[in-house]
Amino acid sequence: MAVNYNEKSVKTLAPLEHVRLRPGMYIGRLGDGSHVDDGIYILLKEIIDNSIDEFIMGAGSRVIVTCLDGKVTVRDYGRGIPLGKLVDCVSVMNTGAKYDSEAFQFSVGLNGVGTKAVNALSEYFTVTSYQNGKFASATFEKGVQKGKTKTGTTNEPNGTYTEFIPDHDPTLFGDYSFNEEFIEERLWNYAYLNTGITFDYNRKIIKSKQGLMDLLQKKVDTDGLYPIIYYKSNRVEFAFTHTNSYGESYFSYVNGQHTSDGGTHLAAFKEGVLKGINEYFKKSWNSPEIRDGICSAISVKVENPIFESQTKNKLGNNEIRSWVVSEVKEGVIDFLMKNTDIASQLQNKIATNEKIHKEESAVRNGAREMAKRVSINIPKLKDCRYHLNSYPKAHEEEARNSMIFLTEGDSASGTINKARNPQTQAVFSLRGKPFNVYGKSRKAIYENQELYNIMVATGLENGDFDNLRYSKVIIATDADVDGYHIRNLLMTYFLTFFEELITSGRLFILETPLFRVRNKQVITYCYSEKERDAAIKQIRGAEVTRFKGLGEISPSEFGQFIGDDIRLSPVTIASMSEVRKKMEFYMGNNTPERREYIMQNLVMEDIV
Numbered sequence: 001m002a003v004n005y006n007e008k009s010v011k012t013l014a015p016l017e018h019v020r021l022r023p024g025m026y027i028g029r030l031g032d033g034s035h036v037d038d039g040i041y042i043l044l045k046e047i048i049d050n051s052i053d054e055f056i057m058g059a060g061s062r063v064i065v066t067c068l069d070g071k072v073t074v075r076d077y078g079r080g081i082p083l084g085k086l087v088d089c090v091s092v093m094n095t096g097a098k099y100d101s102e103a104f105q106f107s108v109g110l111n112g113v114g115t116k117a118v119n120a121l122s123e124y125f126t127v128t129s130y131q132n133g134k135f136a137s138a139t140f141e142k143g144v145q146k147g148k149t150k151t152g153t154t155n156e157p158n159g160t161y162t163e164f165i166p167d168h169d170p171t172l173f174g175d176y177s178f179n180e181e182f183i184e185e186r187l188w189n190y191a192y193l194n195t196g197i198t199f200d201y202n203r204k205i206i207k208s209k210q211g212l213m214d215l216l217q218k219k220v221d222t223d224g225l226y227p228i229i230y231y232k233s234n235r236v237e238f239a240f241t242h243t244n245s246y247g248e249s250y251f252s253y254v255n256g257q258h259t260s261d262g263g264t265h266l267a268a269f270k271e272g273v274l275k276g277i278n279e280y281f282k283k284s285w286n287s288p289e290i291r292d293g294i295c296s297a298i299s300v301k302v303e304n305p306i307f308e309s310q311t312k313n314k315l316g317n318n319e320i321r322s323w324v325v326s327e328v329k330e331g332v333i334d335f336l337m338k339n340t341d342i343a344s345q346l347q348n349k350i351a352t353n354e355k356i357h358k359e360e361s362a363v364r365n366g367a368r369e370m371a372k373r374v375s376i377n378i379p380k381l382k383d384c385r386y387h388l389n390s391y392p393k394a395h396e397e398e399a400r401n402s403m404i405f406l407t408e409g410d411s412a413s414g415t416i417n418k419a420r421n422p423q424t425q426a427v428f429s430l431r432g433k434p435f436n437v438y439g440k441s442r443k444a445i446y447e448n449q450e451l452y453n454i455m456v457a458t459g460l461e462n463g464d465f466d467n468l469r470y471s472k473v474i475i476a477t478d479a480d481v482d483g484y485h486i487r488n489l490l491m492t493y494f495l496t497f498f499e500e501l502i503t504s505g506r507l508f509i510l511e512t513p514l515f516r517v518r519n520k521q522v523i524t525y526c527y528s529e530k531e532r533d534a535a536i537k538q539i540r541g542a543e544v545t546r547f548k549g550l551g552e553i554s555p556s557e558f559g560q561f562i563g564d565d566i567r568l569s570p571v572t573i574a575s576m577s578e579v580r581k582k583m584e585f586y587m588g589n590n591t592p593e594r595r596e597y598i599m600q601n602l603v604m605e606d607i608v
Helices: 015-021 039-056 083-091 114-120 180-193 212-220 264-281 287-291 318-338 340-374 393-400 409-419 443-447 449-458 481-497 499-503 529-538 555-561 576-587 591-601
Strands: 062-068 071-076 122-131 134-141 150-153 159-166 198-201 204-206 229-232 236-242 249-254 294-300 403-408 425-430 472-476 507-511 515-518 523-526 543-546 567-570
Touching: 015 114, 039 062, 039 071, 039 114, 039 159, 039 180, 062 180, 083 114, 083 122, 083 134, 114 122, 114 159, 180 198, 180 204, 180 212, 212 229, 212 236, 212 249, 212 294, 229 318, 236 318, 249 264, 249 499, 264 287, 264 294, 264 318, 264 340, 287 340, 294 318, 318 340, 340 443, 403 409, 403 449, 403 481, 409 425, 409 555, 425 449, 443 449, 449 481, 472 481, 481 499, 481 507, 481 576, 515 529, 523 529, 576 591
Parallel strands: 062 198, 249 294, 403 425, 403 472, 472 507
Antiparallel strands: 062 071, 071 159, 122 134, 122 159, 134 150, 198 204, 229 236, 236 294, 507 567, 515 523, 515 543
16 A cells, blocks of 8 residues: 655654664664763763863863763863853754864764764753853753753862763663773773873773874784884874784774774875885895784874775875875884894895795695686675675675674575575585684694685685775674684684784675574564573463574574674774784694693583
8 A cells, every 4th residue: 555655754864863773874873881982981081082182172081981880971171162152062963162173183983973963863962161260051851951041150170070871772772881991992092092181980090191102012912012102292102013923904094083994094004114215225125025924003183084984994085095005104214224133133024025925825726626616606606786895886885794604514504595685695515614824834834725715715816905806704603612622723723824803894704693582472583692591481382492502593584693683793802912822722723732632621511
């Protein structure tokens, strides 16, 4: 039956109502706090960004942050929001001082949305501004002001105090909880990028003296082959060293914003490093010889940043390329001229890379020829239509949502293949357990057909991350001993040879339900025993099914677990040194130590 479409069908929403109706447009995702990019952390980020902007403009070097029982407070000592515009700045779209390049020269939040989104998506939001002995304060609930704006005199120093509680509405954040480690990590990144600022977080002091050098030192720990090469100016800061690992790792930032997808500044940085090293050594090395094993961080300040999405993950300003390349090149040359001992160690690493690449060349060519003889297409790959590195402009969103599932066996891959969206979701079926590459050279990939096919399928064959074919690489295994072992083998493979996949936030574990609890009226899927027990109490006459593997879930059910509500756990790295120690213990040739650990930690269950 046709539905009437007339003037009554056209609705006009107040701006903050639209934020609540379409929160994903403003904060990227919702979530319950279990993922580092869940919406509740984005709300905190938006408030702190304002404090950082104040610091950048020379006002306020201390920020007090608390997060207790779901309530967040942020107190900075900047200039304070102009008292007469307090309400407008937190509730009226496209209102703010960041459009004034003199008041805010290097701001990330130029869309006039950030604080308004926090206000709209909070069940309670209050903001107080202190300026020159006076204050103004306003309180809101779900974006609607409650009561009148309070004003008066005060002894408080200048600055802004914000307090909010993210909305527990089931359509928004629901039953969320803050992860303290996620918040600390975010604040440390702010500190690394803004030397001189101090964060007081739940009475813990977070401060960096050496900026990106501190950040990189934390990442590489003792794995660096030589002291960190470091440079800083008003517009550019960078740091890099090499490790004995394969691949490349980059941490890139624009105006303090982490650009996980890189962009023009990162491409220019890579070019500048290549030109600087070649010019200093009077060589013509190719980029793989120089960049293999590199771990680096780059931060630039851009007056009018153009990001390719609302979440600001990738910079698109082409006009910055020339000056970033030039400054990075000169910075590298200057450092190496002043530190010839470090230059010598860098040269040794490049020479090692050259030797390894020559050894790999013959093996690589043989693997390619073998792959061509087997099939033009990659066996066991059910590909999708749109890819991250190749798509029509009209389908940019689909390409950015592209993903590949690495599954164990034909049973699981068959289920996913029937339930997937063939436009954006690809499936690669593994033949049992992959080869353990820990301690092996990169030749192992070319000598193992399955590992080689994974590399080709993901677009990482040439070691150039720009050719990555999928936005997300997802390990999808059963939640049992064999499944966990396969997870570890695949993570070891990517951590060993394609570290940038992890540091850029593109490797994930698929979370699927362990239990189905239902009666004739209700079906609930549970991801833990705790959720199962709670569901049993709520559902009368419940029937409980334990899913032993992905293949046991019907495609009609499985579709919802890889659709809009897909649950993914990111594979993250705090320190590569610590990761390598864990890989050595769990995946290395230390069977006696591992057996002793298992025997000491084995839990015996009575079998009835």
